[in-house]
Amino acid sequence: MTKAAKRGVFGTLVIGVVLGIILWGGFNTVMEWTNTEEFCISCHEMEQTVYQELQETVHFTNRTGVRATCPDCHVPKEWVHKIVRKIQASNELYHKFMGTIDTPEKFEEKRLELAQNVWRAMKETDSRECRNCHKFVSMDLDKQDSRSADAHDPHYWEAVDGEKPTKTCIDCHKGIAHSLPAGYDPATDEVAAH
Amino acid sequence: MKKSIITLMVVLATIVFSGTAVSGVEFLRGDQALTEDSKAPEKKKQMIVKGNIDRSYKIQPPMIPHKIDKEQINMKVNTCMKCHSEKTYKEKKAPKAGDSHYVTRDGKVQETVSSRRYFCNQCHAPQVEAKPLVENTFVGAK
Numbered sequence: 187m188t189k190a191a192k193r194g195v196f197g198t199l200v201i202g203v204v205l206g207i208i209l210w211g212g213f214n215t216v217m218e219w220t221n222t223e224e225f226c227i228s229c230h231e232m233e234q235t236v237y238q239e240l241q242e243t244v245h246f247t248n249r250t251g252v253r254a255t256c257p258d259c260h261v262p263k264e265w266v267h268k269i270v271r272k273i274q275a276s277n278e279l280y281h282k283f284m285g286t287i288d289t290p291e292k293f294e295e296k297r298l299e300l301a302q303n304v305w306r307a308m309k310e311t312d313s314r315e316c317r318n319c320h321k322f323v324s325m326d327l328d329k330q331d332s333r334s335a336d337a338h339d340p341h342y343w344e345a346v347d348g349e350k351p352t353k354t355c356i357d358c359h360k361g362i363a364h365s366l367p368a369g370y371d372p373a374t375d376e377v378a379a380h
Numbered sequence: 381m382k383k384s385i386i387t388l389m390v391v392l393a394t395i396v397f398s399g400t401a402v403s404g405v406e407f408l409r410g411d412q413a414l415t416e417d418s419k420a421p422e423k424k425k426q427m428i429v430k431g432n433i434d435r436s437y438k439i440q441p442p443m444i445p446h447k448i449d450k451e452q453i454n455m456k457v458n459t460c461m462k463c464h465s466e467k468t469y470k471e472k473k474a475p476k477a478g479d480s481h482y483v484t485r486d487g488k489v490q491e492t493v494s495s496r497r498y499f500c501n502q503c504h505a506p507q508v509e510a511k512p513l514v515e516n517t518f519v520g521a522k
Contacts, residue, residue: 244450331428331446333472361452361459368456373465 217272223255231287232256239364259315259363260304267314298367298377305356313355320355408513424508432475433507436520441503442475448506453499460500461493 187195219225227233237256240246245254262268287293287300308315327335337358357375360366369378409418427433429445451459463474466482481497482490512518 332430361457362450365454366452366457366459370457372457372459372462373467 217268220272220275221257221261221268223257226256229282231282231293235290235293236364243363245363254319254363258318262311262314263318267311294368297365298369301360301364301367301370302377305360308356309354316355316359424510427507427509434520436518438521440521444501444504444506446506448501453501458493458498458500464500465493 227237240256245259247253261271281287285292287296322338322340325338327338330338360370360372360375366372370376371378412418426447427445428447431445433443433445435442448460453460461477462468463472464477466476468474469476477493477497477500479489481493484490484494485496
């Protein structure tokens with residue numbers, strides 16, 4: 187290779203690396219910005235409904251002052267899952283522009299369907315987002331009430347006798363961060379047909 | 381004459397209302413002057429009892445021996461029924477809402493809790509560890 191060609195290759199490499207850092211960094215910064223609570227509640231659809239409800243719950247106000255924000259529960263932490271979720275969110279943008287839930291009445295009408303979407307997703311991922319913070323290995327059953335300790339008994343969440351676990355967090359813990367929808371019966375854990 | 385009676389009454393009232401110093405009797409608010417802000421009551425923890433809390437009288441609605449701050453009772457749902465309903469009380473080992481709770485005012489028996497009994501915490505309340513303010517010998521019904 188001639189000296190000029192060498193310089194050309196080197197120059198291209200440097201430009202590529204610098205461009206890469208700027209573009210990727212920019213992309214990542216924007217994505218992280220959309221992953222903040224501030225961004226989520228910049229829409230009144232979220233701010234006036236689910237965010238108000240969240241503030242009443244233990245995931246917002248509690249003894250130790252640790253709290254969960256929207257993306258902690260609703261956006262996966264791992265990169266691939268996060269990107270997938272972000273792409274799905276384009277549907278939410280569409281409905282934002284269409285004004286599908288832009289009044290409390292419209293939101294209430296859709297609440298059951300929206301809640302079921304989240305419950306289904308959590309069931310399918312084995313409550314992955316819950317487990318970002320809540321880990322069974324760190325759960326001291328002795329510090330729980332007897333009822334809770336019974337329900338968190340390892341046979342629910344570890345393979346016992348080769349059997350796969352049958353339950354996941356969301357099966358029992360529905361409506362812990364937002365109001366439950368009308369049409370859902372807590373006694374039977376079923377949704378009334380309508 | 382009239383003036384001196386009024387003066388006397390004012391003096392008497394002052395003595396009565398500044399009570400503690402003169403009579404040695406301590407009011408429930410403590411030995412602080414009326415004009416001072418009352419002391420904040422002591423913080424009390426909510427009682428969590430295994431089993432149930434003894435009734436104070438025979439037909440008293442049972443008190444709640446656990447926390448209820450995560451429960452929702454509103455137009456849409458009643459999460460108390462997660463454990464206390466006809467369908468779930470056995471599995472959850474919880475007391476079932478009484479049969480009377482399923483009866484409407486017209487005497488019809490319903491499958492779900494009657495609307496007039498829907499708001500559990502109108503009658504059932506969680507308790508705090510609070511000693512009686514005045515010592516007494518009351519014994520509740522067992």
